[in-house]
Amino acid sequence: MTRYAMVIDLNTCVGCNACMAACAMENQTPVWKNEWRTWVHDQEIGSGEDVHRRFFPRLCNHCDNPPCLSVCPTGATYQLANGIVKVDEALCMGCRACAMACPYDARIEVTWEDVREGKAFYGNDYRRERPSMDKCTFCDHRVEQGRKPACVETCVGSARLFGDLHDPDDPVAQLVASGVARPLLPHLGTSPNIYYIGDLKRKG
Amino acid sequence: MDINTTFATQEIWTWSIAVYLYLGGLGAATLVVTFLTDMYLKPHRDLVLWGAFSGIAMLGLGSLMLFVHLLDHLAVLHVLNPLVLIRQPHAWIAWGTQFIIWMMWWGVFYALPYMIDSPQLNRVPLLRTLLQLGLVRKLSTRCCLRFHKAIGWLATINGIGVAVYTGLLLQSFPAVALWHNPGVPLLFTVSAFSTAMAFLLLLLNLVIKREEDRPIRVFYERTDVMLIAAELVILFSFFHYMSAGSESAMQSAKLLWSDMGWLIGFIGFGLIVPFFLELRCVLRGSSGHAPVMLAAVLVLFGGYLLRHYFLAAGVYAYPW
Numbered sequence A: 001m002t003r004y005a006m007v008i009d010l011n012t013c014v015g016c017n018a019c020m021a022a023c024a025m026e027n028q029t030p031v032w033k034n035e036w037r038t039w040v041h042d043q044e045i046g047s048g049e050d051v052h053r054r055f056f057p058r059l060c061n062h063c064d065n066p067p068c069l070s071v072c073p074t075g076a077t078y079q080l081a082n083g084i085v086k087v088d089e090a091l092c093m094g095c096r097a098c099a100m101a102c103p104y105d106a107r108i109e110v111t112w113e114d115v116r117e118g119k120a121f122y123g124n125d126y127r128r129e130r131p132s133m134d135k136c137t138f139c140d141h142r143v144e145q146g147r148k149p150a151c152v153e154t155c156v157g158s159a160r161l162f163g164d165l166h167d168p169d170d171p172v173a174q175l176v177a178s179g180v181a182r183p184l185l186p187h188l189g190t191s192p193n194i195y196y197i198g199d200l201k202r203k204g
Numbered sequence B: 001m002d003i004n005t006t007f008a009t010q011e012i013w014t015w016s017i018a019v020y021l022y023l024g025g026l027g028a029a030t031l032v033v034t035f036l037t038d039m040y041l042k043p044h045r046d047l048v049l050w051g052a053f054s055g056i057a058m059l060g061l062g063s064l065m066l067f068v069h070l071l072d073h074l075a076v077l078h079v080l081n082p083l084v085l086i087r088q089p090h091a092w093i094a095w096g097t098q099f100i101i102w103m104m105w106w107g108v109f110y111a112l113p114y115m116i117d118s119p120q121l122n123r124v125p126l127l128r129t130l131l132q133l134g135l136v137r138k139l140s141t142r143c144c145l146r147f148h149k150a151i152g153w154l155a156t157i158n159g160i161g162v163a164v165y166t167g168l169l170l171q172s173f174p175a176v177a178l179w180h181n182p183g184v185p186l187l188f189t190v191s192a193f194s195t196a197m198a199f200l201l202l203l204l205n206l207v208i209k210r211e212e213d214r215p216i217r218v219f220y221e222r223t224d225v226m227l228i229a230a231e232l233v234i235l236f237s238f239f240h241y242m243s244a245g246s247e248s249a250m251q252s253a254k255l256l257w258s259d260m261g262w263l264i265g266f267i268g269f270g271l272i273v274p275f276f277l278e279l280r281c282v283l284r285g286s287s288g289h290a291p292v293m294l295a296a297v298l299v300l301f302g303g304y305l306l307r308h309y310f311l312a313a314g315v316y317a318y319p320w
Helices: A018-027 A067-071 A097-101 A112-125 A150-154 A171-178 B015-041 B045-069 B073-080 B092-117 B125-131 B134-145 B148-171 B183-208 B211-243 B247-257 B260-284 B290-312
Strands: A004-009 A039-047 A050-058 A077-079 A085-087 A108-110 A132-134 A160-164 A181-183 A194-197 B006-009 B315-318
Touching: A004 A171, A018 A039, A018 A150, A067 A077, A067 A097, A085 A132, A108 A112, A150 A160, A160 A171, A171 A181, A171 A194, B006 B247, B015 B045, B015 B092, B015 B148, B015 B183, B015 B211, B015 B290, B045 B092, B045 B183, B073 B092, B092 B125, B092 B134, B092 B148, B125 B134, B134 B148, B148 B183, B148 B290, B183 B211, B183 B290, B211 B247, B211 B260, B211 B290, B247 B260, B247 B315, B260 B290
Parallel strands: A004 A194
Antiparallel strands: A004 A160, A039 A050, A077 A085, A108 A132, A181 A194, B006 B315
């Protein structure tokens, strides 16, 4: 059984934010209020002359044990057999419990006002009809067609790798198995499927 | 990987959800205490009517606060359907919504025989017509009176469910150490019953005002003193858990224990002052209604502050 996962290499992310733009156009996110399904933190680490700049891409971690799913009162948040966590906007009443439960701050809200704004911003191609909580879907509509998620395909530094964790020949599975790529907040028991390769270059 | 930790509080669930949690617990516990009093302490029509009406009103108002907060109000129909418990048995909001709905029904059914007998309610124009309907009278005699205790117990079970649920809801968010621990449902349940005792003491002293109810008032005062003491013990254990816990817990501790609203407002005036006021009444016998009523108002005020600060002080420790 396929288990999709992503590895993000912090050494090669140049902070161009192309992933954010590609995701926004692909998934029609409410960018007018600066809310994104994936976004890149721009951080300064260190002090004095020893200051480094680090870019830290973030998105939904598509956890094996997603707390956003277990708290969802209507069943709007659900998980596909391949591990992708999605939201059914017709079922979501927008109580925001999922946003409260998510340790990765990966939920955004789309209101009625955003739906109206979306029609003006994205034009006739705008797909959304109702408000709901929103999140990354690993671009499952592209993945179904054998393509990569928009953020992965557009990444100029190849910082994002997308693949099947259960396929031993997949580079993603190999990086995770080697221990080089590690998840965030593993102690919470969410079993996240986004793995990060630490910024090795800073260690000289 | 070098990790930066960013601490953040949330602005998603604020005062309106605190009101929902507060009125949910208070309303449900009010109904429970009222019905248990009527079943096992002393049959009391006025207490049941006032307790049921105000409890149901509080549950309704509290639910309205959550409803207003929703992004898509029409989609609430999905959670009003009892079958949601089969689809989402792990979602506490689903349980809580069902508990609240059924609590309101049991509250009406338990109070119905008293409503039909009440001269005051039978003077209210529309209500009088409703209460004189044959179907309503049949429902009252054939179901509500016949199974009065069973309905009372169903209400009690649902009411305890609502009170516990208000804490379990916060407990289900794993990223926040202040919320994700077994102390929260316990604290919120004890607080719900303490505020319900305070509310019923206000009703008995301000509205019903009968000298023969003194044993009930004394019982409520004694129970409330014990509940406040229990709340203080739970908070003390929370203080120690947070002071030497995870980073998220320690940040929450810093927020709470340096805030005068929490320290003086909630712990001082919401717990300690009413504890001593009520203890004095219990030890020396009542010296007028004023101290008890003051204590009750303070407990009710403190009950809201507890939920407000608990929501506000939940700290997420983000690894970036």
